[in-house]
Amino acid sequence: MDKEQSTKKPQLSAKPSGNSIEGTTLQQQLEYERIQQQLAFLNYQINPHFLMNTLNNIHALIAIDPERAQDAVVELSRLLRYVLYEGDHQFVPLQREIDFLGHYIRLMRIRFTADVDLKFNVQVDQPHAGVPPLVLATFIENAFKHGVSYVESSFVDISISTKDGHLFLSCRNSKHAMGNSLSVASGGVGLRNARQRLNLLFPDSHRLVINETADTYGVELELPLNLDL
């Protein structure tokens, strides 16, 4: 199936140069395939730890609050449907990506106590414009992974907006002295992949800035929306 996809004629933005299809040489074709392969490798994959822990929480919820447990199953199935069926699309409507983040955040809410200060602001005027699926997922995931503590007060502050055909993500979280070394290590890989993926998808047209201070960690991401979707 992968092979079939990669032999398709190049389309849309992931092609390496702005040339038209007629101008495609063998070398460009090979370069395109190489990038597609790299992208497939770098595609966001759902974190099994997230999945198993969420199932474990739902498992507990069934006994104490069956209605909330049912809601959580619906939330999780929508999240999985998006990752499994749309995760390999080149572009999805921005609203789909935002819905996914909503499912993710609500499922994380079940897992953590109320004393984590969680904000999710969306101000989007072009919800149908295209973005690569799951392009924001890694940043949100990392914010939860490193932003939550029970010893100190902690926060995760996410805001998404659009302006002049561009998408803006701002994601900030509290940083904690006694970080969990295991999760920091795996978070590093996720961030590196996300960065590489952005470099391949939007080589010159995105901006990713990471602001790290002693007690906060912030990601600013800007990328162009695909308005032809």
Next chain:
Amino acid sequence: MLRVIAIDDEPLALLQLATYIQRVPELTLVARCQSAVEAAGVLAREQVDAIFCDINMPDLSGLDFVRALGREDAEAPLVVFTTAYSQYALEGFKVAAVDFLLKPYTMDEFRRASGRLIERHQQQEALRESQSAQQAEEPESDEVLYLRADHRTQAIPFREIKYVQAMGEYLRVFTDSRARPLMALLPLKRIEGMLPADRFMRVHRSHIINLNRIAHFSKGRVTMNDGACLPIGDSYRAAFEQWLARRRA
């Protein structure tokens, strides 16, 4: 009955764990903790036989926490790890976990892990008991003097012997456990060979003393700590004083 604590940063996961613990009659839930830091506080206050511990927690991971408990210590609580990540299993067993529960887990799996925990706890208890029993027990056979006295062969642990006194063809063995000395038909020279030379010494033609029982020594006499005052023979004085010189401050 095992006293256990449950540790998990996620409230629902902790609730689930606590519910399962309460369903196993052999387990008593002492505390539920939302972090390893909290659990350390409980361990300092309470007697805890075993912990059920999540691995991936913010602030301090379960693995690091259990490592810090010191697995060498025989008194350290037994550990069952719970985690959503199977790749931690290997590392978990490296820190000597009794078992490993992969989230989400069923009551059956939890019962099985508890069974292993209870079994391991019983082994530990049995080992501890046999160790302390061994300490309280009669000493090993190489620590005992077998002496024919009062028409039977008596076993007398060396450490119970205070001193031995020759009386003609007989000798009297003064011990802790008997009010009267044991009388045996045996030359002093024979019994001297049967007692360990590093703990007993001939100090007189008719006396062998337990060197650990000396209260004080002066002017050719040694006083035992039961009050008995024994002379030191001229031909034994040099050897005794040499022994004393090695020990005197």
